[in-house]
Amino acid sequence: MTVLRRVDGGEPGALAALVDEAAGALLAVAVHAAEAVQSRVSAPQLRALRIVAEHASLNLGGLADELGVLPSSATRLCDRLVAAGLLRREVSETNRREITLTLRPAGERLLARLQETRRAELAAVIARMAPGAAADLVRGLEEFTRAAQPGEAQEQRA
Amino acid sequence: MTVLRRVDGGEPGALAALVDEAAGALLAVAVHAAEAVQSRVSAPQLRALRIVAEHASLNLGGLADELGVLPSSATRLCDRLVAAGLLRREVSETNRREITLTLRPAGERLLARLQETRRAELAAVIARMAPGAAADLVRGLEEFTRAAQPGEAQEQRA
DNA sequence: TATTGTTATACTCTATAACTATA
DNA sequence: TATAGTTATAGAGTATAACAATA
Numbered sequence: 001m002t003v004l005r006r007v008d009g010g011e012p013g014a015l016a017a018l019v020d021e022a023a024g025a026l027l028a029v030a031v032h033a034a035e036a037v038q039s040r041v042s043a044p045q046l047r048a049l050r051i052v053a054e055h056a057s058l059n060l061g062g063l064a065d066e067l068g069v070l071p072s073s074a075t076r077l078c079d080r081l082v083a084a085g086l087l088r089r090e091v092s093e094t095n096r097r098e099i100t101l102t103l104r105p106a107g108e109r110l111l112a113r114l115q116e117t118r119r120a121e122l123a124a125v126i127a128r129m130a131p132g133a134a135a136d137l138v139r140g141l142e143e144f145t146r147a148a149q150p151g152e153a154q155e156q157r158a
Numbered sequence: 159m160t161v162l163r164r165v166d167g168g169e170p171g172a173l174a175a176l177v178d179e180a181a182g183a184l185l186a187v188a189v190h191a192a193e194a195v196q197s198r199v200s201a202p203q204l205r206a207l208r209i210v211a212e213h214a215s216l217n218l219g220g221l222a223d224e225l226g227v228l229p230s231s232a233t234r235l236c237d238r239l240v241a242a243g244l245l246r247r248e249v250s251e252t253n254r255r256e257i258t259l260t261l262r263p264a265g266e267r268l269l270a271r272l273q274e275t276r277r278a279e280l281a282a283v284i285a286r287m288a289p290g291a292a293a294d295l296v297r298g299l300e301e302f303t304r305a306a307q308p309g310e311a312q313e314q315r316a
Numbered sequence: 317t318a319t320t321g322t323t324a325t326a327c328t329c330t331a332t333a334a335c336t337a338t339a
Numbered sequence: 340t341a342t343a344g345t346t347a348t349a350g351a352g353t354a355t356a357a358c359a360a361t362a
Binding site for chain 2 (some may be wrong): 328329330331332333335338339
Binding site (some may be wrong): 023 | 284
């Protein structure tokens with residue numbers, strides 16, 4: 001009997017279709033929370049702020065790489081974030097060609113509000129879930145995250 | 159920053175933080191798959207195509223509503239999709255003020271390719287997950303989706 | 317000469333406002 | 340008059356290409 005293998009051993013493809021279908025609501029929460037903040041800051045600006053927050057010291061080229069845009073685009077993006085008082089742009093002390101990007105306090109507060117909003121919306125949904133399901137979701141997501149790591153790309157016979 | 163208040167055992171707040179953290183990889187797959195198609199079609203255009211695909215008969219105002227943009231923006235978006243051969247724009251027979259939007263075959267093929275790409279990437283990750291975890295993920299997501307339904311919004315306002 | 321950013325130009329996406337056509 | 344879309348104009352985001360400053 002292969003009852004245990006009915007799902008996972010059978011077809012990752014079938015599970016993928018289910019995940020694909022069911023992930024929509026989760027994405028919607030992330031999007032909805034972002035919209036609450038986006039009245040002041042556009043989506044690309046928000047991404048840029050998050051990237052700067054995650055890197056202790058970042059230059060413009062590094063930000064462009066992380067954003068997946070060209071340096072010229074990153075320059076303009078930073079212009080607006082600086083003008084909005086969210087980002088600080090300073091000439092690097094070690095290399096005067098480079099600029100160092102850091103968040104200004106207003107930028108940090110904005111990111112903190114966004115995270116709080118997102119978690120609050122997630123919590124509101126989770127509170128209505130069947131007891132064990134939330135734990136399943138966490139475990140499933142964590143396993144998914146682990147399996148998605150580059151190091152895990154062990155080519156397990158597609 | 160975030161005051162992670164400890165609440166009595168397994169509270170939604172704590173779980174929400176975990177979900178928030180762990181959902182990143184899942185979002186990344188969706189984004190990555192979309193990028194493969196976005197070389198030809200921009201993100202807003204892709205959203206518009208998906209919305210048209212999901213509605214048997216949709217007029218321009220309806221599309222604008224679904225996109226969350228103004229009719230004028232939707233008009234321009236449709237201009238480009240029509241020019242790209244992905245969308246069909248016809249005057250409604252019942253009301254000559256309205257236009258009816260439908261996908262052209264090339265638009266349908268594009269969406270089909272995107273879904274296949276996304277599912278293939280999901281399947282590749284799922285194949286590397288611990289056996290039961292994929293099933294947990296599906297159950298967790300489905301429960302999350304159910305709990306996120308408007309009908310389930312039994313107060314719970316935080 | 318190579319690297320790091322910026323400026324110039326053009327196209328997409330969006331909003332606001334004014335407009336046309338239909339009901 | 341109200342409704343459905345479009346056109347005009349402007350700002351943001353992005354790419355390509357040319358440029359300036361530093362190493």
